[in-house]
Amino acid sequence: MGTNVFISFRFSDGKDLKEELVELFDESIDVYNRSEDVDRSSMSDETIQYYLYEKIKDTSVTIVLLTPEALQYRWNLILSKYDDWLYDELRYSLEDRDDNRTNGVVAIYTEESENLIYQQSTHICNICNEQQSVRSILDFKNLVRKNVLNVKDKFKSNSCIGLYDSEKDSYISLIHIDDFKKNYSKYIEDAKDKRNRKEQFELVKKM
Numbered sequence: 145m146g147t148n149v150f151i152s153f154r155f156s157d158g159k160d161l162k163e164e165l166v167e168l169f170d171e172s173i174d175v176y177n178r179s180e181d182v183d184r185s186s187m188s189d190e191t192i193q194y195y196l197y198e199k200i201k202d203t204s205v206t207i208v209l210l211t212p213e214a215l216q217y218r219w220n221l222i223l224s225k226y227d228d229w230l231y232d233e234l235r236y237s238l239e240d241r242d243d244n245r246t247n248g249v250v251a252i253y254t255e256e257s258e259n260l261i262y263q264q265s266t267h268i269c270n271i272c273n274e275q276q277s278v279r280s281i282l283d284f285k286n287l288v289r290k291n292v293l294n295v296k297d298k299f300k301s302n303s304c305i306g307l308y309d310s311e312k313d314s315y316i317s318l319i320h321i322d323d324f325k326k327n328y329s330k331y332i333e334d335a336k337d338k339r340n341r342k343e344q345f346e347l348v349k350k351m
């Protein structure tokens with residue numbers, strides 16, 4: 145059986161990448177489009193919610209394209225809240241509804257966004273007795289960030305304090321676009337697997 149995926153992307157700098165992935169996927173993956181180009185300024189919260197529920201309904205995995213412009217959500221100063229398709233797409237993907245349980249999620253970063261997401265640091269600890277160069281995830285304001293490194297302690301696969309397995313210890317794994325393209329089925333299956341054991345993670349569903 146195939147997998148239905150929902151791709152969440154910033155129209156301004158992620159559209160080409162989204163199309164590239166649609167081209168790349170074999171027939172086992174069906175892509176449901178989202179429509180950031182749809183004007184939402186006159187839509188009520190309920191209308192937006194219904195619109196996205198309908199689009200996400202038949203999907204089991206959401207792929208978030210973390211291009212540089214997708215990292216920060218748009219904030220509506222007048223309404224004093226996030227007013228952004230990308231935020232709504234992810235939070236509704238993470239909701240656990242009767243007719244659509246929580247989706248698995250993969251976040252993909254690009255060459256251009258890598259430095260906005262990661263920085264190098266050094267890990268020194270007395271559990272592994274090693275000093276090693278590791279990558280830290282910066283605190284970017286995005287719901288993806290709230291769902292990384294969020295495995296519950298007893299399920300954590302890396303035993304070092306403060307060190308996490310990049311593929312197993314986050315509900316939403318961050319995957320470089322080149323790695324994802326080479327092996328997308330694996331990453332989509334990993335996300336489905338985590339969806340089936342989501343109780344092992346501390347999910348954050350809104351900001």
Ligand SMILES: [Zn+2]
Binds near residue numbers: 270271272273304307
């Ligand atoms: Zn260690």
